[in-house]
Amino acid sequence: MSEAGGMGSGAGAPPPAAGSSGSSSTGSPAVRDTGWTAAVRSRLEGRLPLEEVLPTRQPAFVGSWVYVFGVVTIAALVWVLVSGTVLAFMGAAWWHTSNLGHFFNSIHFWSVQMFFIFMVLHLWGQYWGAGWRDGRAKTWMVGVVLFLVSIVTAFTGYLVQQNFDSQWIAVNAKDAINASGLGGFFNVLNFGQMYGIHVMLFPIALTLLVVLHIVQVRSRGVVRPIGDPYVADTGASASTGAPQ
Amino acid sequence: MSARRPKIDKADYYRGIRMTPYDLIKEIAIATVGILVVVLILSAVLSSPDVPSATIQAWAKSDPVDFVTTAAGELSSQTITAQYGPPYTTGSGSVQSIGPIEPQVWAGVHVAVNAALDFVLQPLSQATVGDQTLASGLTTFNDASAAQQQKWLAAYNQALGSAKLVSNEVSVPSGDYGPVPVLMSRLLVLARSGGLDALLLTSDHFYQTDYSKPLLFLSDGGYFRGLAQAQDLTGTQWGMMNETGRYPGQAWLWLFTLWYQVPAIGSASNADLLVVVVMTILSLGLLLVPFIPGVRDIPRWIPVHKLIWRQHYKSMARRTRA
Numbered sequence: 001m002s003e004a005g006g007m008g009s010g011a012g013a014p015p016p017a018a019g020s021s022g023s024s025s026t027g028s029p030a031v032r033d034t035g036w037t038a039a040v041r042s043r044l045e046g047r048l049p050l051e052e053v054l055p056t057r058q059p060a061f062v063g064s065w066v067y068v069f070g071v072v073t074i075a076a077l078v079w080v081l082v083s084g085t086v087l088a089f090m091g092a093a094w095w096h097t098s099n100l101g102h103f104f105n106s107i108h109f110w111s112v113q114m115f116f117i118f119m120v121l122h123l124w125g126q127y128w129g130a131g132w133r134d135g136r137a138k139t140w141m142v143g144v145v146l147f148l149v150s151i152v153t154a155f156t157g158y159l160v161q162q163n164f165d166s167q168w169i170a171v172n173a174k175d176a177i178n179a180s181g182l183g184g185f186f187n188v189l190n191f192g193q194m195y196g197i198h199v200m201l202f203p204i205a206l207t208l209l210v211v212l213h214i215v216q217v218r219s220r221g222v223v224r225p226i227g228d229p230y231v232a233d234t235g236a237s238a239s240t241g242a243p244q
Numbered sequence: 245m246s247a248r249r250p251k252i253d254k255a256d257y258y259r260g261i262r263m264t265p266y267d268l269i270k271e272i273a274i275a276t277v278g279i280l281v282v283v284l285i286l287s288a289v290l291s292s293p294d295v296p297s298a299t300i301q302a303w304a305k306s307d308p309v310d311f312v313t314t315a316a317g318e319l320s321s322q323t324i325t326a327q328y329g330p331p332y333t334t335g336s337g338s339v340q341s342i343g344p345i346e347p348q349v350w351a352g353v354h355v356a357v358n359a360a361l362d363f364v365l366q367p368l369s370q371a372t373v374g375d376q377t378l379a380s381g382l383t384t385f386n387d388a389s390a391a392q393q394q395k396w397l398a399a400y401n402q403a404l405g406s407a408k409l410v411s412n413e414v415s416v417p418s419g420d421y422g423p424v425p426v427l428m429s430r431l432l433v434l435a436r437s438g439g440l441d442a443l444l445l446t447s448d449h450f451y452q453t454d455y456s457k458p459l460l461f462l463s464d465g466g467y468f469r470g471l472a473q474a475q476d477l478t479g480t481q482w483g484m485m486n487e488t489g490r491y492p493g494q495a496w497l498w499l500f501t502l503w504y505q506v507p508a509i510g511s512a513s514n515a516d517l518l519v520v521v522v523m524t525i526l527s528l529g530l531l532l533v534p535f536i537p538g539v540r541d542i543p544r545w546i547p548v549h550k551l552i553w554r555q556h557y558k559s560m561a562r563r564t565r566a
Contacts, residue, residue, distance in 0.1 A: 096294065183348070
C-alpha cells in the first residue's frame with residue numbers, strides 16, 4: 001500500500017526539496033532555490049517521483065486483461081520505430097531492391113498493424129471503463145490526439161512507400177485535403193515533403209505524446225472501477241460527473 | 245496553490261482497494277519480446293505488399309490511345325487537372341464548397357500547374373534536338389491563335405474517338421488537325437522511351453522530390469484508374485482502406501471510407517469536403533467524450549465494465565456478504 005498508496009506528493013502535494021526551504025550543500029541556513037530550472041525541477045519531482053514512474057504495486061483490479069493493451073501498443077511502437085529507423089537509414093528505395101530491406105519493411109508494416117490493433121483495443125477498453133473519470137479527462141484527450149496523429153503518421157508512411165499504393169493513395173487523398181484548403185501546404189504528391197514529415201516530424205510528435213500520455217497515466221494512477229467510486233473523507237464523491 | 249482544486253492523494257484514492265505486487269519493467273519486456281515474435285512470424289510468412297509503381301512509360305506502351313487522348317486533353321485544357329482549381333490552377337472544376345464555405349478557394353494556388361505547358365509543350369520543346377519536324381510543329385502550334393489551336397484540338401479530340409492502333413502508332417481519320425498529330429506522335433515516342441517520366445520531374449533544380457506533375461498527369465488517364473480497379477482500390481470498393489494484394493491496409497480509415505459509401509454523400513459534388521467536415525466533427529466528439537452528457541454515460545448504461553473488472557466486482561460482492 002505504501003508504494004502505490006504513498007504517492008501523495010505525486011498527486012499534487014508540494015515536493016520537499018527544490019522550490020521549498022531546505023539545507024544547502026554547505027550546511028548554511030536554508031536557501032530557497034528560485035528560477036525556471038528550480039520551478040521545472042520542483043514540478044517534475046512533485047508530479048512524478050520515481051515510485052510513480054516505476055511502480056511495484058498496483059491496485060488489484062489492474063490485473064484485468066484490458067490493461068495489457070496499452071503496454072502492448074507501446075511495445076509495437078518500439079518495433080515500428082526500430083524498423084523505421086533502419087529503413088530511413090538505408091534510404092527510401094532500399095527495400096525495393098534488397099530482400100533484407102523488404103523483410104525490414106515487412107517488420108515495419110506488421111508492427112504498424114499491431115500498433116493500431118492494440119491502440120484501438122486500448123481506446124475501446126478505456127471508453128468502456130470510462131477512463132476519464134476522477135480528473136483524467138486530459139489523459140483521455142491526449143490519448144485521442146495520439147490516435148489521430150498516429151493515423152496521419154501511418155498515412156504519410158503509405159505515401160512514401162514508392163510503389164503503386166503510394167501513387168494511388170496520394171492521387172485519391174489529394175482531393176479531400178485540397179477540399180479542406182490544406183493541399184497547398186500539405187502536398188501529398190510531394191514525396192520529399194511527405195518523407196520528411198513521416199520519418200522526422202510525426203515520429204517525434206508521436207513519441208513526445210506517448211511520453212506525455214504515460215506521465216499522465218503514471219502521475220494519476222489508473223481510475224477506479226465503475227460502481228466502486230472514490231469517496232472522499234467528507235463523504236462526497238470526487239468524481240467529475242462521469243459514470244460512477 | 246490555494247486557488248487550485250486540491251488533487252486527490254493516491255493513498256486516499258485507492259482506499260479500500262487491495263494493492264498487489266506489480267512489475268512494470270517485466271510486463272513491458274514480455275510485451276516487447278512477444279510483439280517482436282509475432283511480427284517476425286508475420287513478416288516471414290506473409291511478407292508485405294509492394295506492387296511496382298505505375299510509370300508513364302508503361303502507360304504509353306500498354307495503352308497508347310488512352311495516353312494520346314489524355315495528352316490531347318491536357319493540351320486543350322479538358323482534363324481534370326487542367327480545370328481543377330486551387331491549389332493547382334485558377335479554375336473551378338474540382339473546387340468543393342458548402343454554401344459560402346470554400347476553404348479550397350480561400351487557400352489559393354500554391355502548387356501551380358499549367359497542364360498544356362507542363363505535361364505536353366514543355367517536355368516536347370526539350371526533345372526537339374535533331375527533330376526538325378517536331379520543332380516546326382511546335383512553332384506552328386505556338387504561333388497559332390488560341391482559337392486556331394482549339395479548332396485543331398477539338399477536331400483531333402473528336403477523331404480520337406475512332407482512333408486505332410496501326411503499326412504501333414495511334415491513327416485517326418484524316419482531318420484538319422494542324423500540327424497536333426505530330427506533337428502527339430512525338431510525345432508518345434518520348435513517353436515510350438521513358439523520357440517523359442524524367443522530363444515531368446525537371447525543374448531548375450538538380451535534385452527532384454516533388455512528383456506532383458507526373459502523378460497528376462497519370463491520374464488524368466484511364467490507364468491508372470484501371471490498374472487501381474484491378475486491385476479493388478477505387479472509392480466504391482472501399483479503396484481508401486484497402487491495399488494491393490490480400491493485405492490489411494489502413495483499416496483504421498474505415499469510418500472515413502464509410503461515408504463515401506453513403507449515396508447522399510458519395511455522389512455529391514462536394515463529397516470530399518462533406519466527409520472532411522463529418523470526420524472533423526466526429527474526431528472532436530471523440531476528443532471531448534468526457535464532457536458530452538450521454539456519450540460519457542454509455543459505459544455505465546451498457547455494462548461492459550462488468551467484464552473488464554469481473555474479479556474486482558466478485559471480490560466486492562464477497563466483501564459485502566462478509
